[in-house]
Amino acid sequence: MTKKANFKWIISILLLLVVFITYVFLYPPVSKGESIAKVNGISIAKEQLYNAVMEADGKKALQNLIDQELIQQEAQKAGVHVEQTEIDSALESTKGQFSTEDEFNQALDNYGMTLASLKQNLQTQLTIEKILEPQVTVTDDEIKKYYDENLETLKTPEQVKASHILVATKEEAEAILQELKNGGDFSAIAQEKSLDTATKSQGGDLNYFAKGEMEEPFETAAFKLEIGALSDVIQSTNGFHIIKVADHKQAYTPTLEEKKEEIRKTVTKEKISTLATSWLEEKKSGASIENYLTS
Structure with a gap:
């Protein structure tokens, strides 16, 4: 008997960037014709698997790597660095949305993620937030509007x-x-x-x-x-x-003042999420990128 899982954290992380790199993409065939399976005595070569994965996911994986590199370059320009303690804190916050460790691990499995890929996504998310946060302003009127429109969920x-x-x-x-x-x-x-x-x-x-x-x-x-x-x-x-x-x-309804800073952070993250896609596209359009898998 377990609590219903809350998967909003998955959506918010994947909204910015999904990093998926397969083993065969990182490590191409060691020798042409090497067999990795047989069907009724007929071999399937490792080269066939590599080519199939490259065709299905290689371009997407490389584009994600390009995006990652571009984000890191922009972080260096902005003097932004994400500490390991910040990643650990974000991870604990994510885990806190689940009642047990097993429930958290099951959510990772359901979304085809590993703990390592989740940490990478969190690092990327935190990096983008740090780069874009100076560009975002949240007014008291926006905070009041959010409080009024979301009061039921804040209770x-x-x-x-x-x-x-x-x-x-x-x-x-x-x-x-x-x-x-x-x-x-x-x-x-x-x-x-x-x-x-x-x-x-x-x-x-x-x-x-x-x-x-x-x-x-x-x-x-x-x-x-x-x-x-x-x-x-x-x-x-x-x-x-x-x-x-x-x-x-007992049930409790918080005041606006009690939730003010929490709402400010939430609205800031929402604005950054909206801004992130156009920001990344703008940076890509102004960068010198040579992608040899596009042809």
């Missing part, structure tokens, strides 16, 4: 912080519940017996979640529990759960 909904133990049968869940009532350690039992691989290593911790993020029976039980209390056995499509609530936050 913090009612949330609970809960852990759970998931098992396959009601009988096993009832036995575990009795063990917990007799003083058993919830975290230790979750690590030992829970079937939820995404949370068992954290003792079943689901972190905070709002209404609408979990299945209805699970959610209803969690929001009714007092802090520290155990639920009865709850059935969902995943199996049978025992829930323990660690914290409960």
Whole structure:
């Protein structure tokens, strides 16, 4: 039972630049005719794979490399440098949008990304932001407009912080519940017996979640529990759960002043995203670029 993933971070990163370079593009065939596979005794040469990848993705990959090089040259001219600590901070912020490490890694897999390519995208994004930020101005009127138009998304909904133990049968869940009532350690039992691989290593911790993020029976039980209390056995499509609530936050509506700087940063990033494409095209049009794969 996991929270619904938020993929906005993927969209914002890929909006600026997608870096995709295949192994065979970086490392061309070592020898003509070298076999990499056979079908009914007939060899497929490594050269065939290289040519196929080059035809499908080579030009795109090279264009991305050209863009990367041009961005780095512009960064040097502007005296812009992205520190490793800034990349690490952006990575942690991205990871923070997911309830578990497994959920984050699954999102990478779903989008065909690796941790290394994500870090490269973050570095590129931060570099462009630093170059273009001096060109962007955000007024108080724009901040007020954003606050008014996005107030619902700025509100913090009612949330609970809960852990759970998931098992396959009601009988096993009832036995575990009795063990917990007799003083058993919830975290230790979750690590030992829970079937939820995404949370068992954290003792079943689901972190905070709002209404609408979990299945209805699970959610209803969690929001009714007092802090520290155990639920009865709850059935969902995943199996049978025992829930323990660690914290409960009431819904909250922030003031404009409380959100002012956060909104300023958000609007600044939006303006930079809009400006980035035309800026890069302008820099390419003024650069001397020789692309030998265009023919």
